[in-house]
Amino acid sequence: MEFKPAKFCPGCGYPIALMLLAKAIEKAGLSKKAVIGLDIGCALLAWDHLPINTFQTHHGRVTSTMLGFKRAKPDSFCVAVTGDGGAYAIGLQNLLHAAKRDEPVFVLVINNTVYGMTGGQSAPTTLKNQKTDTHPEGNLDEPFFGPELLKNLVAAGAFLARTAVNEPKQMQEFFERAIAAQKAGHFSLLEILSFCPTNWRTRGAETIAYLESLKQAFKTGEV
Numbered sequence: 059m060e061f062k063p064a065k066f067c068p069g070c071g072y073p074i075a076l077m078l079l080a081k082a083i084e085k086a087g088l089s090k091k092a093v094i095g096l097d098i099g100c101a102l103l104a105w106d107h108l109p110i111n112t113f114q115t116h117h118g119r120v121t122s123t124m125l126g127f128k129r130a131k132p133d134s135f136c137v138a139v140t141g142d143g144g145a146y147a148i149g150l151q152n153l154l155h156a157a158k159r160d161e162p163v164f165v166l167v168i169n170n171t172v173y174g175m176t177g178g179q180s181a182p183t184t185l186k187n188q189k190t191d192t193h194p195e196g197n198l199d200e201p202f203f204g205p206e207l208l209k210n211l212v213a214a215g216a217f218l219a220r221t222a223v224n225e226p227k228q229m230q231e232f233f234e235r236a237i238a239a240q241k242a243g244h245f246s247l248l249e250i251l252s253f254c255p256t257n258w259r260t261r262g263a264e265t266i267a268y269l270e271s272l273k274q275a276f277k278t279g280e281v
């Protein structure tokens with residue numbers, strides 16, 4: 059499996075998650091049937107990174123675009139890749155209804171706790187007291203827990219989970235679970251806590267420590 063050079067910042071978590079996603083798709087024999095939608099945000103930097111067909115969609119509209127594709131081509135494997143802002147702010151309405159209707163799409167949320175592409179503004183996932191460009195004295199709100207919010211909406215058979223880019227085994231297992239959910243006709247959402255050293259203004263080990271600190275607030279595992 060060949061990947062074109064990534065356009066992400068050095069140390070970004072996106073290419074780690076995307077590489078494991080592509081490998082899980084290949085392992086499941088779905089490389090030809092898979093279609094990946096990329097929301098606006100740093101997800102769009104993956105447009106020619108993977109040897110898998112991709113769509114570029116509008117900000118917050120990747121879930122609805124990919125569920126439309128799935129309805130048109132039911133034998134495809136549809137993935138909607140989005141940032142936390144795209145999923146839980148501008149795209150929340152689309153996401154809630156797709157989950158409630160048990161649409162057979164896989165939503166992959168890369169949660170870096172900020173609006174990464176636009177310069178590190180606060181997002182719904184920004185932690186209380188976290189300093190961002192728009193909250194230099196610290197965010198005032200509690201963060202938003204996407205998979206937990208969907209829990210009471212989804213049908214039996216849907217898959218909801220959270221992991222982190224430095225948990226490759228769990229990521230691999232959850233990709234397999236999400237693929238199985240779509241094969242069985244169900245919705246799935248996996249949130250991956252991900253490095254954004256550019257906007258966190260961290261370097262090296264500091265970046266890993268910051269991701270580890272996020273796990274205190276955002277519990278990993280199946281929801």
Ligand SMILES: Cc1ncc(C[n+]2csc(CCOP(=O)(O)OP(=O)(O)O)c2C)c(N)n1
Pocket residue numbers: 098099100101117140141142143144145168170172173174175176181
């Ligand atoms: C309708 C619309 N509103 C705002 C924007 C500007 N915009 C582009 S990316 C982005 C935020 C992306 O944040 P997130 O979804 O968390 O993705 P990340 O870049 O962090 O991976 C915003 C607000 C846009 N492109 N379209």
Ligand code: SF4
Pocket residue numbers: 065066067069070071072100103170174175253254255256257
């Ligand atoms: S801004 Fe953050 S999320 Fe975007 S490419 Fe750079 S490190 Fe990755």
Ligand SMILES: [Mg+2]
Pocket residue numbers: 141142143168169170171172173174181
């Ligand atoms: Mg983000």
